Amino acid sequence: MDLDVAVVGIGRVGLPLALAFADRGLRTLGIDKKIDTLAALADGRMPFYEPGADEILTRVQDAGMLELSGDVALAARARHIVLTLGTPSFTHIEIDVSQIRSVLDDLLPHLREGHCIVLRSTIAPGTTEFVAGYLEMHRGFTVGEDLFVAHVPERIAASRFFEEISTLPCIVGGIGERSGDVAAELFTGLGAPIVPTSPIEAELAKIWTNILRYTMFALPNRLMMECEQYGANVFEVIDLINRDYPRGGMKMPGMTAGTCLRKDFTFSEERSPAPGMLLAVSRVNESVPLFLVDGLKRRLAGGTLRAKKIAVLGLAFKSDTDDERDSLSFKLMRLLERELALVAAHDPMSPSSTLTLEEAVGGADAVVLATNHTSWQDPLMLERIASLAAPGAVLADPWDCFDQRAVFGELRALADGAGPDAGDSAPPATAPTIV
Ligand SMILES: NC(=O)c1ccc[n+]([C@@H]2O[C@H](COP(=O)([O-])OP(=O)(O)OC[C@H]3O[C@@H](n4cnc5c(N)ncnc54)[C@H](O)[C@@H]3O)[C@@H](O)[C@H]2O)c1
Structure with missing residues (x-):
C-alpha cells in the first residue's frame, strides 16, 4: 500500500x-x-x-x-x-x-x-x-x-x-x-x-445532531405562522420568551432546509418506534415557502400574485455558501410561479446564473429575503432594495436579515425606519396551511 x-x-x-x-x-x-x-x-x-x-x-x-x-x-x-x-x-x-x-x-x-x-x-x-x-x-x-x-x-x-x-x-x-x-x-x-x-452510538449521535437543529428551527417557524394567525409579531414573542429567562433559547425563524437537515431525520424516522414526530417537524419547515406566498397574497393589491413581479433574494440554503442543494428558495419560486407571479431571482454567490440585484428588484411588487447572506445584513442594502422596488412594495424577511423585526412590511416604510408594523395591514390569517 x-x-x-x-x-x-x-x-x-x-x-x-x-x-x-x-x-x-x-x-x-x-x-x-x-x-x-x-x-x-x-x-x-x-x-x-x-x-x-x-x-x-x-x-x-x-x-x-x-x-x-x-x-x-x-x-x-x-x-x-x-x-x-x-x-x-x-x-x-x-x-x-x-x-x-x-x-x-x-x-x-x-x-x-x-x-x-x-x-x-x-x-x-x-x-x-x-x-x-x-x-x-x-x-x-x-x-x-x-x-x-x-x-x-x-x-x-x-x-x-x-x-x-x-x-x-x-x-x-x-x-x-x-x-x-x-x-x-x-x-x-x-x-x-x-x-x-460504538458504531450505533456514532450513527445516532450524528443524525440526532442534525435532528436537534432541524427541530429547534421548526419551533420558531411554527411560532411565526401562529403569530400571523393572531396578528402578533414573532420577533417580539421570541424576545419575550428569551429575555433574561434562564430556560429560554427559542431560535429565530427562517427558510430551514439544506441537503443534511432535510433528509437526515428520515434515517431515524425509517424505523421509528414513535413514527410521525419528525415528519411533522419536516412538514413545518417545508411549509415556510407557502406561508410566505400566502402572506404576500394577503398584502398585495387584489389579494393575488398574478402578473406581480416578486424578487427572490438568495438561492443558497443558508448564508454565505454557494450550495443550493435542497434550498427552499426553489420551492418558493415554484409556488410563486403557480400563483402566476413573475419571479426574478438574485444571488451573488450562486453557481447558476441569476439576475443582477437591479434587474431582480427593479420595479418589484414584493421582495423575499430567502437567504440571509452576511453581506446583505446592512441598512444600506435595505435602502438600496427600497429604492429599486415599486412604490408600496412589500418585503418578506423571515430571517430578520435587515433587523426590522417584521416578517412582512412595507419596504419603503421599513427603510425609512417606521418600525416593525410598517405598512403591515394584512388581516389575520386563517390557520396556517401545512404542505
Ligand atoms: N454537505 C455537508 O455539509 C455535509 C455535512 C456533514 C455530513 N454530510 C454527509 O456527507 C456525505 C457526503 O455529502 P456531500 O455533501 O459531500 O455529497 P456530495 O454529493 O457533494 O459528494 C458525494 C460525491 O460522491 C461521488 N460519488 C458517488 N458515487 C460514486 C462512485 N460510485 N464512485 C466515485 N464517486 C462517487 C459523487 O460524484 C459526489 O461528488 C453525505 O452522507 C452527507 O449527508 C454532508
Whole structure:
C-alpha cells in the first residue's frame, strides 16, 4: 500500500477532508466519478466555494501530496479508505445506500488484510454493521481482526470546514476490538480530540445532531405562522420568551432546509418506534415557502400574485455558501410561479446564473429575503432594495436579515425606519396551511 489514505467521493465533504489529510503530509488519493470535479481539480480550481480551500489545494498539489482518479479500485492502494459518498433519502422515508454499495462492490476484489474502511457519510443506524457484514459475507474477512470498519461521522458545517476540522470532537465508532483504534490513527493527525464509541452510538449521535437543529428551527417557524394567525409579531414573542429567562433559547425563524437537515431525520424516522414526530417537524419547515406566498397574497393589491413581479433574494440554503442543494428558495419560486407571479431571482454567490440585484428588484411588487447572506445584513442594502422596488412594495424577511423585526412590511416604510408594523395591514390569517 503506497498511499496513506484514499477518499472516495470528493464532493462538499470529501474534498475538504482529502485536502486536510494531504496538507498534514499524508499521501492522499481523491476519487470521484464526476468528470467535472476531476477536471476542475486537475486545473487547480475548487469545484465549489469553501473558505481557505483554494490555498490548500495549491499547496498540496505543489507538494505532490494529492493524487486524483476516477477509478474506485485504486483506493486499495491506501491503508485507510474513507467513504464520503452521498446518502440521500428515498421518498419512502428510507436511506438510499446505493452509492455506498456500488463502491463496496467495486472495492471487494481489491481489499486485503489490514485495510480500514471508514464511513464518513451520514448513515442510518445499523449501516456500519451492514457494511461490515457485507464485507465478511462476500470476502470472508473477520471485521475488527483482519479488516477494519468504522463510522467516523462528519459534523462540520459547510463554509467552516478548515475552522472546525481540528477542533470538533471526532466521534469514532469501530466494529469489533480494533477497528476504532485503526480508524483513530488516521484522524488523530487532524488534531481534534478523538471520542471512541460504538458504531450505533456514532450513527445516532450524528443524525440526532442534525435532528436537534432541524427541530429547534421548526419551533420558531411554527411560532411565526401562529403569530400571523393572531396578528402578533414573532420577533417580539421570541424576545419575550428569551429575555433574561434562564430556560429560554427559542431560535429565530427562517427558510430551514439544506441537503443534511432535510433528509437526515428520515434515517431515524425509517424505523421509528414513535413514527410521525419528525415528519411533522419536516412538514413545518417545508411549509415556510407557502406561508410566505400566502402572506404576500394577503398584502398585495387584489389579494393575488398574478402578473406581480416578486424578487427572490438568495438561492443558497443558508448564508454565505454557494450550495443550493435542497434550498427552499426553489420551492418558493415554484409556488410563486403557480400563483402566476413573475419571479426574478438574485444571488451573488450562486453557481447558476441569476439576475443582477437591479434587474431582480427593479420595479418589484414584493421582495423575499430567502437567504440571509452576511453581506446583505446592512441598512444600506435595505435602502438600496427600497429604492429599486415599486412604490408600496412589500418585503418578506423571515430571517430578520435587515433587523426590522417584521416578517412582512412595507419596504419603503421599513427603510425609512417606521418600525416593525410598517405598512403591515394584512388581516389575520386563517390557520396556517401545512404542505
Ligand atoms: N454537505 C455537508 O455539509 C455535509 C455535512 C456533514 C455530513 N454530510 C454527509 O456527507 C456525505 C457526503 O455529502 P456531500 O455533501 O459531500 O455529497 P456530495 O454529493 O457533494 O459528494 C458525494 C460525491 O460522491 C461521488 N460519488 C458517488 N458515487 C460514486 C462512485 N460510485 N464512485 C466515485 N464517486 C462517487 C459523487 O460524484 C459526489 O461528488 C453525505 O452522507 C452527507 O449527508 C454532508
